[in-house]
Amino acid sequence: MEQGREKRYDVLDGLRGVAAISVMLTHFSQNTPHSLFKHADLAVDLFFMLSGFVLMHSYRNKLLLGLSAREYIRKRIIRLYPMFAISMAIGIPALLAVAAAGLSNYPLRSIIAATLNNLLFMPYLGDHGTANMVSAAAQLPVEKYTVGEIFPANPSAWSLFFEMVASVALLVLIRLQRRDLIKVIVGSAILLFATGVLLGVENKGAIPVFFGAGWGTRNFFAGFIRVAYGFTMGVLIYSLHENRTPLKFGKAISVVLRNDIVLYLLFAVATAFPFGIKGLFPMAVIFFVAPLMVYRGADIEPSGQFSAKLAHFLGWMSYPVYCLHFPIGRLVFLYFPDSEQHPTQAIALAVALTVAVSIIATKLIEEPVRAYLTRKFASRKRVNLKTEPVV
Template sequence: MTNRHQKYEVLDGLRGIAAISVMVMHFLQDLSVPVLQSAYLSVDIFFILSGFILTHSYGDKLHHALGIGQYLKMRLVRLYPMICIGLVIGAISLCAMKLDGAAAFSVGNFVSAVGENFLLLPYLGDMSVGSFIRTSAHGVPTLGNAGNFPLNPPEWSLFFEMFASLLFVAAIRFDRRSLLKAAYASLALFVVYGMMIGINEGKLTIIVNQGWRADNFVGGFFRVTYGFLIGVAIRKMLDSDGAPHAYWMSGRLIRSARALFVAFLLITLFPTSIKGLYPLAILVFVAPMLIFQGAKLRPGGALSARACSFVGWLSYPLYCVHYPVGRLVFTYLPNSEQHIVGAAALACGLSIAAAAVLAKCVEEPVRRYLMKRFAGAASRSAAPPVRAA
């Protein structure tokens, strides 16, 4: 049986490392040999963690001391301020890219995208934006689909995080067996939809990276539902000691926080999807076991615990701001296309600094005010979030 106020520092650390891996993957995506090519699976780690964390923080309170409306206000207050910060920087970066010839869109496209994205709605129109190494005006930029959130592409997953917050209202009522059945049903739909996307693209493969643009948007609902429900079920397993045997076996393979972090990084380094079978294996077997084992592990000392807490705190703001900050760096840094690694290193450093400053000086004060103004006293009765995103 676990304590509702228990801290999960190792999961904080995993969240932070996952956010950093996504940032590095984005900034180095156009190298001739891509780095962290499978880091997009970090999003699925986030979805599982969200289910786990919400169950830990609000599971005992929802429908009892904490009303549904109050809970939803708290989730909106938790997520929306940093989303807005990322979108503001994103709008600035898009304008800079437009002036630099690295983006092609009309004023109408831009206004529509701004309005929809700030309302947490996906923009399903056509907006062409260059990738990082093509944002400098060297030759003719090659433009591509900017995704459903062209102002800040990674925020597609935060749209689905909000959907998961709604899903939690129903999910928390079910036992772990029912949750697992629903999760695997969603996984089956996810796989079928991924096969359909692959066939449509003329490939005999399962497309797993779904949800981020218009032609795979629907798959995002199956993707987040699977991961989120698995996370809820894992948290309930810790209370009942009813985890599958494979989850318990993970303890024999991963016996320390360091081993868990290394295992995650090895996952992200895998260079190919093997027709979609590799990421599916990670989603079904490895990712849930990482969360289950991470919840049982403790950092190896006070310094390690502080490091885990820090990167966990940084993970959400970093995820929200790194992409538009990177766009600005690659747009204005001279010869960025000839010095990709150096430009990426600068973008990483500036993204981390911006995330920390904006979180501490802007997002947290705004969130405290909104929590006091709109969420009220009920917010103080809920368990403190485990670096919830």
């Protein structure tokens, strides 16, 4: 999570890995009788906060000391795009297979248009739908399709678009005073709550306050508010951490979150919590729990050698797992015999394939490609890819 001899935030790496796993499991279990990690969409808000923290740590001083905006954006594209491209190489055939099985109402021309948009890292604002994580034999009615995914071939990639938007915003945020950062956070928090209420009304009150915006055409623009709050909060948390600013309840937080394992378990429990409490639970996590976890996680060291290795592995795996799990899961559930009758086996296979493909793709394709692109376009210096910021 750092470069050179800068401080490593191993526990934040591990936390990001736990969050990515929760997202994977909730997607794989979304059409089963017992959905896992009901609130895993909160992981995206955590990702945005971690992104603000990590990019401040990795690039703030470099940008202030002369790293050009062009060079910085180039580095961010090189970091994010290769694995995204691998995911699209799997996701495009998977979407075509789902459409051929009659589980999508995307016409071919729309798939082509969406693909061209997405390959340019841009959203596709359409109104077609797809049945996700179901078998080819399923007879799912159209009204149960997921409609308007802005990255149809890899729906999870929607947050990567907003990551790039936030990366550009960092060029401005690094020059703001703390009081101005707080103003941005408060303003975006108010807007996030207001849009959550409006989206709840649109959902006919099923979820009175809906915070899971950004992934689809109908809630796309709310994604800018969501990332504005999360990313700027991460920037502020880094500022507080760097200046060793004590929090009012800092001692109590350190007692509750006493080590890395407790931190991981708490976030896993938060995402697995089965009740939304009329939107109050996700609101509490977004506005209070997640920021405190990032703040505390930055101060915690791994509790042992094994914990350090686990944190490093979870962090290293987090981005490929997040990128690759959805298209791989689509294919597994599409072709797994009786995936509706045997969802546990299908989930286990999808998880195993995701992990295996993530390791192979990272080692054999993504890291060599990034090394080449970095040498060619981003820097003449040798770069340790394992320490490049992942979010």
